Amino acid sequence: MLELLELLEKDPTLTVDQMATMLAKPKEEIAREIKRLESEKIIVKFQTVVDWEKVGIDRVSAIIEVKITPQREVGFDAIAERIYRFPEVRNLYLMSGAFDLMVMVEGKNLKEVSRFVSTKLSTIEGVLSTTTHFMLKMYKEAGVILDDKEDDRRLVVSP
Amino acid sequence: MTWADRLSPQVRSLPPSGIRRFFDIVAEMKGVVSLGVGEPDFVTPWHIRESCVYGLQQGYTAYTSNYGLLELRHEITKLFERQYGVSYDHRREALVTVGVSEALDLAMRAILTPGDEVLIPEPCYVSYTACVSLAGGVPVTVPTLMENEFRVTVEQLEALVTPRTKALLIGYPNNPTGAIMPKEELASIADFAKKHDLIVISDEIYGDLTYSGTHTCFSSLPDMRDRTILLNGFSKAYAMTGWRIGYALSNPDFIAAMNKIHQYTMLCAPVTAQIAAIEALKNGQCAKEQMLREYNRRRRLMVDGLKKIGLSCFEPKGAFYIFPSIKETGLTSLEFAEELLKKEKVAIVPGDAFGTSGEGFVRCSYASSTANLTEALTRIERFVKNYL
Numbered sequence: 019m020l021e022l023l024e025l026l027e028k029d030p031t032l033t034v035d036q037m038a039t040m041l042a043k044p045k046e047e048i049a050r051e052i053k054r055l056e057s058e059k060i061i062v063k064f065q066t067v068v069d070w071e072k073v074g075i076d077r078v079s080a081i082i083e084v085k086i087t088p089q090r091e092v093g094f095d096a097i098a099e100r101i102y103r104f105p106e107v108r109n110l111y112l113m114s115g116a117f118d119l120m121v122m123v124e125g126k127n128l129k130e131v132s133r134f135v136s137t138k139l140s141t142i143e144g145v146l147s148t149t150t151h152f153m154l155k156m157y158k159e160a161g162v163i164l165d166d167k168e169d170d171r172r173l174v175v176s177p
Numbered sequence: 178m179t180w181a182d183r184l185s186p187q188v189r190s191l192p193p194s195g196i197r198r199f200f201d202i203v204a205e206m207k208g209v210v211s212l213g214v215g216e217p218d219f220v221t222p223w224h225i226r227e228s229c230v231y232g233l234q235q236g237y238t239a240y241t242s243n244y245g246l247l248e249l250r251h252e253i254t255k256l257f258e259r260q261y262g263v264s265y266d267h268r269r270e271a272l273v274t275v276g277v278s279e280a281l282d283l284a285m286r287a288i289l290t291p292g293d294e295v296l297i298p299e300p301c302y303v304s305y306t307a308c309v310s311l312a313g314g315v316p317v318t319v320p321t322l323m324e325n326e327f328r329v330t331v332e333q334l335e336a337l338v339t340p341r342t343k344a345l346l347i348g349y350p351n352n353p354t355g356a357i358m359p360k361e362e363l364a365s366i367a368d369f370a371k372k373h374d375l376i377v378i379s380d381e382i383y384g385d386l387t388y389s390g391t392h393t394c395f396s397s398l399p400d401m402r403d404r405t406i407l408l409n410g411f412s413k414a415y416a417m418t419g420w421r422i423g424y425a426l427s428n429p430d431f432i433a434a435m436n437k438i439h440q441y442t443m444l445c446a447p448v449t450a451q452i453a454a455i456e457a458l459k460n461g462q463c464a465k466e467q468m469l470r471e472y473n474r475r476r477r478l479m480v481d482g483l484k485k486i487g488l489s490c491f492e493p494k495g496a497f498y499i500f501p502s503i504k505e506t507g508l509t510s511l512e513f514a515e516e517l518l519k520k521e522k523v524a525i526v527p528g529d530a531f532g533t534s535g536e537g538f539v540r541c542s543y544a545s546s547t548a549n550l551t552e553a554l555t556r557i558e559r560f561v562k563n564y565l
Contacts, residue, residue: 021470021474024470025474029547032547036478036547036551039477039478039481039482040474040475040477040478040547041474041477042477168220170218172211172214172216172218173200173214174200174203174204174209174211174213174214174524175196175199175200175203175211175213175214175524175526176196176200176213176214176215176216177194177196177215177302177303177304177352177530
């Protein structure tokens with residue numbers, strides 16, 4: 019199962035037939051296994067990494083450091099949920115160190131993101147402060163180097 | 178009298194590499210899917226490349242000891258101790274070379290007297306017979322068969338051994354067939370070597386790329402350590418072909434003799450590559466295992482694909498090649514390779530490039546992405562249909 023996951027994480031477009039051959043397992047077993055992994059949410063989602071800039075669509079991303087007051091019984095989780103439910107929020111992490119939550123937000127433009135921070139995020143009860151950092155350039159996303167210049171430089175035929 | 182007439186007759190009589198000949202045809206074409214490449218499609222892991230950059234910043238730009246950096250030799254001997262339980266003294270029994278190619282050349286020149294015969298199981302890597310000839314020796318090839326999974330047997334060797342036989346040169350896992358030799362069979366080869374008092378040169382560059390069982394290092398067999406010149410390097414397991422870095426391990430006399438030639442002809446292996454090789458040995462295990470798993474999956478994909486197409490092939494157990502028979506098509510290896518290239522733009526290597534016993538086969542390398550392999554299989558299928 020570990021190897022199946024390794025394979026899928028790298029390339030979810032492989033067919034069940036291909037995976038079965040590559041892992042030397044029967045097709046039915048692979049199909050069943052993938053279904054199980056999905057239903058148990060071990061496979062969370064199959065997603066596509068898109069470089070929107072190349073299609074000419076501008077997007078603005080920001081990382082926002084948020085300090086909050088933990089609440090009785092639920093700690094940070096309740097406030098975290100209020101934040102991650104917003105579709106603008108791409109990622110949310112609880113952090114150690116100088117602040118508590120790291121929120122990654124995406125919007126059409128600077129204005130939209132700052133409006134989200136000032137009207138939605140900082141007004142949530144328990145949010146003490148926010149520090150917004152706008153991203154200037156994306157080099158690597160989800161483990162993929164976006165503009166990889168490492169071509170196959172091998173000779174076409176070699177001993 | 179032309180300039181060519183003035184060449185040494187030995188070099189003149191040496192046939193050019195069959196791969197080179199084919200390469201010239203391929204080089205002009207566009208849109209080729211290549212299964213003809215004898216090197217990993219991975220780029221050297223970043224931590225290894227980065228250590229080389231750091232080494233340069235630190236000013237590692239000078240000659241090293243002829244034998245190679247002491248630290249590198251130590252890492253190499255530690256690896257053999259750890260992996261195969263065979264000990265070498267890193268001060269006297271290890272020599273760092275410019276790839277296994279140089280080590281092979283040194284070994285031949287160090288041990289051969291003109292006229293000495295060297296037994297070489299075939300199909301084999303292109304430079305084996307050439308290196309023997311250049312050193313004045315006589316290559317005696319031992320054809321291996323697909324029916325026997327391209328393994329060499331003692332009976333075959335016994336039939337060809339003569340009083341002039343000085344050495345046996347083996348390379349398992351094998352390029353181009355992907356064959357491996359199980360431990361028991363290597364042990365009987367060892368007995369054979371002892372019986373006829375032969376030196377064994379064992380090229381184990383693909384040793385880490387073994388998919389069925391574990392690789393047996395020839396010098397780890399009883400009484401074989403001093404009799405064996407063990408050759409290995411970083412090209413395949415660490416995806417470092419262009420760095421040109423390999424090594425030889427053997428008894429102090431053989432290593433000293435090889436080093437004597439090495440110091441006059443090469444001086445030392447490039448220091449940049451030596452620094453990177455240290456990093457590879459210290460921290461490269463994880464990346465190496467990842468590549469191995471990846472190759473294994475592609476291997477299965479290729480075996481399955483070629484069988485479905487209707488080409489009979491032996492399931493390779495090591496390296497990253499598959500060596501299907503194309504005899505059913507009625508074409509020769511070269512015709513098959515040329516026609517496939519012209520009609521479907523898939524580059525493979527005709528089997529006869531690896532010796533006459535490779536005729537009737539072609540070498541496909543699966544050191545290529547899954548997408549490329551799938552595309553190549555589709556094209557090969559379309560091509561083969563016209564002949565079967």
